[in-house]
Amino acid sequence: MIESVAIVGTGLIGTSIGLALRRAGFDGEIVGVDAKGDEAAMAVSMGACDRVGAFDDVWKCDVVVLAVPVLTILDFLGRLAPLMGPDQLITDVGSTKLQIFEMVRSLRGNEVRVRMLPGHPMAGKESGGAELGDAGLFEGAMWLFTPAEEEWDVEREWREWVTRFGARTMDMDARRHDQVCAWVSHLPQMVATAMAAMYEDEFGAEPEIAAEFQAIGGRALREMTRLGASPYSMWRDVAMSNTEPLAATLFALEQRLQHLREGLRTPELREEFRLANAFRARK
Amino acid sequence: MIESVAIVGTGLIGTSIGLALRRAGFDGEIVGVDAKGDEAAMAVSMGACDRVGAFDDVWKCDVVVLAVPVLTILDFLGRLAPLMGPDQLITDVGSTKLQIFEMVRSLRGNEVRVRMLPGHPMAGKESGGAELGDAGLFEGAMWLFTPAEEEWDVEREWREWVTRFGARTMDMDARRHDQVCAWVSHLPQMVATAMAAMYEDEFGAEPEIAAEFQAIGGRALREMTRLGASPYSMWRDVAMSNTEPLAATLFALEQRLQHLREGLRTPELREEFRLANAFRARK
Numbered sequence: 001m002i003e004s005v006a007i008v009g010t011g012l013i014g015t016s017i018g019l020a021l022r023r024a025g026f027d028g029e030i031v032g033v034d035a036k037g038d039e040a041a042m043a044v045s046m047g048a049c050d051r052v053g054a055f056d057d058v059w060k061c062d063v064v065v066l067a068v069p070v071l072t073i074l075d076f077l078g079r080l081a082p083l084m085g086p087d088q089l090i091t092d093v094g095s096t097k098l099q100i101f102e103m104v105r106s107l108r109g110n111e112v113r114v115r116m117l118p119g120h121p122m123a124g125k126e127s128g129g130a131e132l133g134d135a136g137l138f139e140g141a142m143w144l145f146t147p148a149e150e151e152w153d154v155e156r157e158w159r160e161w162v163t164r165f166g167a168r169t170m171d172m173d174a175r176r177h178d179q180v181c182a183w184v185s186h187l188p189q190m191v192a193t194a195m196a197a198m199y200e201d202e203f204g205a206e207p208e209i210a211a212e213f214q215a216i217g218g219r220a221l222r223e224m225t226r227l228g229a230s231p232y233s234m235w236r237d238v239a240m241s242n243t244e245p246l247a248a249t250l251f252a253l254e255q256r257l258q259h260l261r262e263g264l265r266t267p268e269l270r271e272e273f274r275l276a277n278a279f280r281a282r283k
Numbered sequence: 284m285i286e287s288v289a290i291v292g293t294g295l296i297g298t299s300i301g302l303a304l305r306r307a308g309f310d311g312e313i314v315g316v317d318a319k320g321d322e323a324a325m326a327v328s329m330g331a332c333d334r335v336g337a338f339d340d341v342w343k344c345d346v347v348v349l350a351v352p353v354l355t356i357l358d359f360l361g362r363l364a365p366l367m368g369p370d371q372l373i374t375d376v377g378s379t380k381l382q383i384f385e386m387v388r389s390l391r392g393n394e395v396r397v398r399m400l401p402g403h404p405m406a407g408k409e410s411g412g413a414e415l416g417d418a419g420l421f422e423g424a425m426w427l428f429t430p431a432e433e434e435w436d437v438e439r440e441w442r443e444w445v446t447r448f449g450a451r452t453m454d455m456d457a458r459r460h461d462q463v464c465a466w467v468s469h470l471p472q473m474v475a476t477a478m479a480a481m482y483e484d485e486f487g488a489e490p491e492i493a494a495e496f497q498a499i500g501g502r503a504l505r506e507m508t509r510l511g512a513s514p515y516s517m518w519r520d521v522a523m524s525n526t527e528p529l530a531a532t533l534f535a536l537e538q539r540l541q542h543l544r545e546g547l548r549t550p551e552l553r554e555e556f557r558l559a560n561a562f563r564a565r566k
Contacts (some may be wrong), residue, residue, distance in 0.1 A: 122499055122500070122501045142498050144499065170495075170499075180496060180499060183496065184499050184503075185500060185501075185503060185504070187478075188504055188506075189503065190540075191474065192503075192507065193543070193555055194539045195471075195474070196558070196559035196562040196563055197539070197554075197559040198535060199466070199562050200558040200561050200562035204558070204562065210565055212453070216464070216467050216468070217466075218425065218468075220467075220468060220472065220510055221467045221468070223506045223507075224471040224474065224507065225562065227507075228559035228560065228562055228563045229559070229564070230556070230559075231556070232553050232560075236552060236553070239548065239552055250540050250541075250544040251544060252481060253481060253540060254537050254540050256480070256481050257473075257477050257536060257537050257540075258533075261529075261533040261534060264530060265526055269518075269522055270515050270519070271480075272476055272477065273480075273515035273518065276475070276483065276512070276513075277479075277512055277514075277515075279483035279511055280509070280512035281512070282487075282490070282493055282494065282497065
């Protein structure tokens with residue numbers, strides 16, 4: 001029976017998890033920790049946590065949710081695991097899973113007794129921070145898990161809470177997770193970043209022209225660059241921990257754009273639109 | 284005083300113009316023409332036009348709005364201009380303007396007496412068709428004009444109607460228009476098409492995996508591929524009439540993506556995010 005939860009990293013996702021727990025009826029204690037004291041205080045003021053905690057509060061909780069960038073997750077895993085016991089659970093929300101999965105496996109091999117369940121909710125916003133936290137953020141979203149061991153009680157209970165947040169869950173192989181996410185999540189992010197950066201280079205030196213171009217571009221331009229607002233701090237860790245799969249999708253898109261460019265006045269363009277229409281016609 | 288308007292092409296934009304005219308208080312006659320009889324009948328049933336017309340009804344109207352793809356606009360311009368007089372106006376909503384502008388100039392040189400105002404509302408949806416017509420489609424949107432001659436009465440009146448649709452208007456040089464639109468409109472479209480086509484190639488053969496990937500990708504994937512549903516028929520004419528500016532923006536993005544890919548594990552990635560964040564922070 002989970003009676004206390006520590007949320008490490010009370011940014012957008014961490015704060016939303018605290019709020020979602022409360023809305024779903026969790027009445028145990030929620031402790032929030034963040035390297036930025038402001039963020040933890042904001043999460044408390046929003047009701048996502050009961051109090052701001054220290055490291056020594058974290059490892060005593062029944063469940064620890066690591067809601068920080070991937071490389072920081074690896075760091076916390078290494079520090080927390082030896083302190084915790086077999087009735088506790090460490091889970092995370094990191095964007096890549098293979099390195100975390102492999103570290104969990106390796107910690108288990110070293111007779112660490114705490115149980116760990118790598119996870120990844122496919123939800124977010126282009127801007128971060130506790131103040132954007134939202135109890136409904138996970139409604140209808142997919143929450144992926146890449147289990148490293150057999151399911152047990154505390155894990156089962158955590159999965160139930162996630163379902164009560166309104167999320168659907170799916171288990172995946174960790175390597176497969178990282179490849180799929182390179183295609184459907186990391187590539188769209190990097191394309192939006194590259195496009196927004198290119199526009200800034202092209203038009204940014206003339207603010208009036210930049211403003212005019214945004215007005216002219218309208219919805220299509222806004223949508224295709226929205227993720228350009230995403231923070232480097234999180235995506236650096238994705239790029240570091242999923243470099244090869246991400247580079248492969250970027251290279252594939254570069255070739256695809258070249259093909260389209262060379263075929264602008266040929267029937268090849270029709271074929272690209274046919275395929276794109278077919279993709280969008282899927283449910 | 285504009286008392287009759289012919290809308291040639293009662294798809295999404297043409298039908299929306301008819302509906303917007305009515306909502307703004309236009310009480311003259313609106314005649315609709317479409318190569319697809321169904322579309323024209325739908326526009327009438329929605330109240331966007333009073334009746335379905337023939338070619339001989341079109342050139343007798345005070346204003347003719349050409350709401351068809353660019354190459355078809357050029358065709359209609361050539362057929363209509365010699366039949367019309369100096370108290371009438373031909374305008375259009377084509378996505379590229381230089382070829383239309385040059386044809387207008389050339390027709391004027393040949394002592395054609397009708398006045399012509401090339402135009403381009405920056406509004407639309409990824410799907411077309413009369414049934415998606417919307418009187419509010421142009422609210423807050425930019426409606427560009429690339430005038431080929433001095434302003435006169437009928438033109439001034441048409442500009443007033445456009446303002447009553449809720450659009451803002453801006454005049455631009457036609458060549459500049461095509462370059463700007465290559466960056467802010469045509470490039471986003473082609474990127475969305477290339478991405479959606481690539482996903483269809485990668486995952487389309489396995490419908491269950493495609494559905495799973497769309498669920499996992501969530502909002503970012505949906506947004507970045509939404510325009511993949513756009514029709515080839517319209518974008519072929521954009522590619523044909525704006526090939527070089529569009530190819531230049533595609534090539535620039537290919538190089539940008541290559542740069543980002545080669546710098547995934549370097550401080551270059553930080554600089555890309557910094558520029559992208561700066562672009563998105565603009566109003």
